[in-house]
Amino acid sequence: MPSISGSDVKLVVIACEAGMGSSVMVANQLAKQLKPLGIAVKHSPVNQLESMGADLILCHRGLVGRARQTVPEKVVVAFDMFLGDPAIASVVAAIQSGGTISHE
Amino acid sequence: MLNLLAEAGIHFGATAFSKREAVALCGAQFVEFGATSQEYADAMWEREQIASSYLGNSVAMPHGTDESRKYVNFGQIVFIRFATPFIWDDEEVKLCIGIAAQGDEHVEIIGNLAEALLDDEKFEILLSTKDKSQVLEILNPTSV
Numbered sequence A: 001m002p003s004i005s006g007s008d009v010k011l012v013v014i015a016c017e018a019g020m021g022s023s024v025m026v027a028n029q030l031a032k033q034l035k036p037l038g039i040a041v042k043h044s045p046v047n048q049l050e051s052m053g054a055d056l057i058l059c060h061r062g063l064v065g066r067a068r069q070t071v072p073e074k075v076v077v078a079f080d081m082f083l084g085d086p087a088i089a090s091v092v093a094a095i096q097s098g099g100t101i102s103h104e
Numbered sequence B: 001m002l003n004l005l006a007e008a009g010i011h012f013g014a015t016a017f018s019k020r021e022a023v024a025l026c027g028a029q030f031v032e033f034g035a036t037s038q039e040y041a042d043a044m045w046e047r048e049q050i051a052s053s054y055l056g057n058s059v060a061m062p063h064g065t066d067e068s069r070k071y072v073n074f075g076q077i078v079f080i081r082f083a084t085p086f087i088w089d090d091e092e093v094k095l096c097i098g099i100a101a102q103g104d105e106h107v108e109i110i111g112n113l114a115e116a117l118l119d120d121e122k123f124e125i126l127l128s129t130k131d132k133s134q135v136l137e138i139l140n141p142t143s144v
Helices: A022-037 A046-052 A061-070 A086-097 B019-033 B038-050 B067-071 B107-117 B120-128 B132-139
Strands: A003-005 A011-016 A040-045 A056-060 A075-079 A100-102 B010-014 B054-056 B076-088 B091-100
Touching (some): A011 A022, A022 B107, A040 A046, A046 A061, A061 A075, A086 A100, B010 B132, B019 B038, B019 B076, B019 B091, B038 B067, B076 B120, B076 B132, B091 B120, B107 B120, B107 B132
Parallel strands (some): A056 A075, B010 B076
């Protein structure tokens, strides 16, 4: 199972089906927290993940299977809520502290 | 319509009894404005079958699939508030923000929406105001 150290994360990509709605909302929130740390946050449709060059991917639980199939070598973290999800908060904490991030 | 979100796309007191009706209302607006074709409106329902666009706080954000972006003639956002809440999966929905986008033109407005959902005062205004310009001030301040 892939894992990555928070200190190696330079680009986080939020994926959703269309890359139009929920991923935009989550990316916007996350960018506010990660930009000051020099980390880029982008959003993308799941089926374009391969070309994004992400170090770490976040996506809604319902799409996690597809995302992991698309980029099996990358860490894909699932979240359930578009606003204030604890999984996203722990990713931010791991990036800040250099902790390890893996699938769950 | 050049502006992504304008007064014409803001509705208070709409009626829907189901998620399907609410999504169809958003889609019908896009078609009426000429922002999308009916194919996009249909794809919005298809998108709901893949994953619910319910956001939390009694707000849903229906939009099409990646595939259906080709049916978008120009980007458009609609704000549809319902007179009576209805059930969306297991949640109660009072407000739908419908999105039709070709690229990233709508990102700023969605960011403003996220902020408003986390801000009690702004959220209360979105749920209760009868003044469309207040909605624009919160979601699309550069247009006011």
